[in-house]
Amino acid sequence: MMSKRTGRLAVLAALPAALLTTIVASPAALAADSPAFQIDLEQLNESGSRGTAMLSLRGKELTVWIKSEGMVPGQPSAQHLHGSTEGHDFHCPDASDDTNGDGILNNTEATHDYGDINISLTTSGDTDAGSGLAVDRMPVADKEGKISYKRTIPVSQDVVEHIKDLHIVQHGIDRNDNDKYDEEGAGKSELDPKLPQEATAPTNCGEVKGAAVGSIPVGGIETGSGPGAAGVSPNLVTGAAIAATVTAAGALVLARRRKTSRVVAPEGAA
Known part of the structure; x- marks a missing residue:
C-alpha cells in the first residue's frame, strides 16, 4: 500500500x-509564429524627421506600421526596406557619408551604408525595387508633416529569414523651408533628373534593434495582438x-x- x-x-x-x-x-x-521587431527612425540631413515603425511576420506575410513626423507637409515620401538578404552588414549612414561635400547626403551616397532597395513600401500595387520612385503610390504627409502607414505584403523566404538585416528609410527633405520639393533647395535628383533632389534624399533611417513582440509604435497603432484595453x-x-x-x-x-x-x-x- x-x-x-x-x-x-x-x-x-x-x-x-x-x-x-x-x-x-x-x-x-x-x-516564433509571429515575430515582431521595432525600429526607431532617426533623422538624416538635419531634417528633424523622426518616427517609430514595427515589422510583424506571419508566415510569409509582412505587416509594416510606420508613424513619423517632421516630414514635408503635403508631400509624398518614398519609403523602403533597404539592406541585404544575403548576410551583408548594412546600417544607417551619417553626415560623414556626404562624400562630395555639398552638405546633402543624397541617396547614392547613403546606399553605400544602408544598401539597395529590397521592398518599396508603397500604399498600393507593386512593392519591388522597381517601385522605389513611384511617388504617386507613396504615403503623403498631412499638413502637420506626419505620416501614418500600414500595409501587409507578401514576402520571400529570404526576407523572412533576414528581416533583422533590413532597415527602413524614408525620403524627402526641405532644404529651403518652403514646404515643398523643388530644385531651388538642392538641385535635381541624381536618381531621376525629373525629380528634385529634395524628393529623393533620405530624411530618416532606422535599424531593427531586436525582437519586440507585442510592442506598439508611437501613436497607439492598432495591431490586433498588442496590449489589451487596460x-x-x-x-x-x-x-x-x-x-x-x-x-x-x-x-x-x-x-x-x-x-x-x-x-x-x-x-x-x-
Missing part, C-alpha cells in the same frame, strides 16, 4: 513542473497565469498529501 501511495505522491509532486514547462513553451511557440502586457498576463496554475497545482499536491496522511495513520496504529 505504501509503495502505491508513494508513487501517486511522486506523480503529483511532478505536476507543477510539467505544467510550467507546457505553459512556458506555448508563448514561445506563438512568438494596457496590460501579454507577458505579464502569461506570467500571472503560470504563477496561478503552479500555485493551484502545488495546493493540490499539499491537499492530497494531507488526506493521505490522515488515511495512513489509522492503518499504522492497527
